[in-house]
Amino acid sequence: MREYLLTLCVTAVVTYLLTGPVRKFAITIGAMPEIRARDVHREPTPRLGGIAMFGGLCAGLLVAAHLPNVGKVFELSNEPRALLSGAALIWLLGVLDDKWGVDALVKLGGQMIAAGVMVMQGLTILWIPVPGVGSVALTSMQGTLLTVALVVITINAVNFVDGLDGLASGMVCIAAAAFFMYAYRMWFGYGLEAAAPATLFAAILMGMCLGFLPHNMHPARIFMGDSGSMLIGLVLAAGAISITGQVDPDALKLFAGSERAAVHETVPVYIPLLLPLSVLMVPVVDLVLAIVRRTWKGQSPFVADRGHLHHRLLEIGHSHSRAVLIMYFWSALIAFGAVGYSVNGASVWIVLAIVALSAVGLVLLLMPRFTPRAPRWAESFIPPRYRRGGRPAVAAPDLPVVGVTAAATPSENGDGRDDRTRVPAGATAIGGRSRTW
Incomplete structure (x- = not known):
């Protein structure tokens, strides 16, 4: 080994x-x-x-x-x-x-x-x-x-x-x-x-x-x-x-x-x-x-085309990362289930475990808006999107931009969807922050 x-x-x-x-x-x-x-x-x-x-x-x-x-x-x-x-x-x-x-x-x-x-x-x-x-x-x-x-x-x-x-x-x-x-x-x-x-x-x-x-x-x-x-x-x-x-x-x-x-x-x-x-x-x-x-x-x-399983997961509301994790889950369930059954095909517990995990997978499919969060002790080992505080904010540049109305700039949040930073009407972007006059 x-x-x-x-x-x-x-x-x-x-x-x-x-x-x-x-x-x-x-x-x-x-x-x-x-x-x-x-x-x-x-x-x-x-x-x-x-x-x-x-x-x-x-x-x-x-x-x-x-x-x-x-x-x-x-x-x-x-x-x-x-x-x-x-x-x-x-x-x-x-x-x-x-x-x-x-x-x-x-x-x-x-x-x-x-x-x-x-x-x-x-x-x-x-x-x-x-x-x-x-x-x-x-x-x-x-x-x-x-x-x-x-x-x-x-x-x-x-x-x-x-x-x-x-x-x-x-x-x-x-x-x-x-x-x-x-x-x-x-x-x-x-x-x-x-x-x-x-x-x-x-x-x-x-x-x-x-x-x-x-x-x-x-x-x-x-x-x-x-x-x-x-x-x-x-x-x-x-x-x-x-x-x-x-x-x-x-x-x-x-x-x-x-x-x-x-x-x-x-x-x-x-x-x-x-x-x-x-x-x-x-x-x-x-x-x-x-x-x-x-x-x-x-x-x-x-x-x-855009008809693959992962495309369909995105269409029903799952984020990019969650769609990947769901595909991981089903692949692991089938692969390790087959290997486990090959070791002891007469065990009822293996069949029951596969059925239970399949039910969990179906629940995950029906909850596209659910965002999993890892325990705090594991946050240092996982991507920021799965931490309780979410993705850390990126520091804005300190260069002032006066007289320019900030447009909505797309960015990707932890859920994989578009999140736009909008500035109210009449506001001007200064130093990366909005100020209303």
């Missing part, structure tokens, strides 16, 4: 330290697209955050390769190299799209090529565990098609959900944490070495997201762009492919008593036979709804 934590911390620190210089580089080269109709931010914000995340990925793999225990993954498996090759291709495609823009069909082709490169190097689904039947072996063509489909679906699910500050990185971090818990249990609980690469991928993915998240929280100073969203989507898919199609239920039957019992023991993760669909359910549902919605309107599935 200590080596995985070290890898996670190194990845997070490198990503965090690189994000600042990457932001300046993005501004210098003009990677700041204009505000679009579907965007929720108000000022042009630099992209290319995926450059820092890719640097963190490389640093994490480099450190892990030199650790005594985790380093054995590189000796016994070619999956880390396959991941790095596919990640480099998808990252380069994302960088080109963030700077100059790439056609949707070209991006789809690039995603399939990146997935094909990983398949050629051994990162592929070999069999599918079917409850009640056992492991069903796949042909080379079937495994390739299924692997490419899983990679493309996961990449686009993460890309579609990247619409609010901190949303994609936080949700993927939650999914990666669930992956890590399950893969770590398979690796050290059952002694299955085939689960070691997935455990490493999950730890590195958590570090990439945690290192980038402080720069991306609302109001974001930099966006990850397609170079980041497609990258973390591919890493997430690689972990899912490794844990789903590489771990043999025949090895599990030594612990579960039979192959069918072993497959049954992993049912919560293998239904619907694709791991990301259980721990990344919220963005996948958003992806499916977006395709159905756009196709129903006679549009291309790749045409962007």
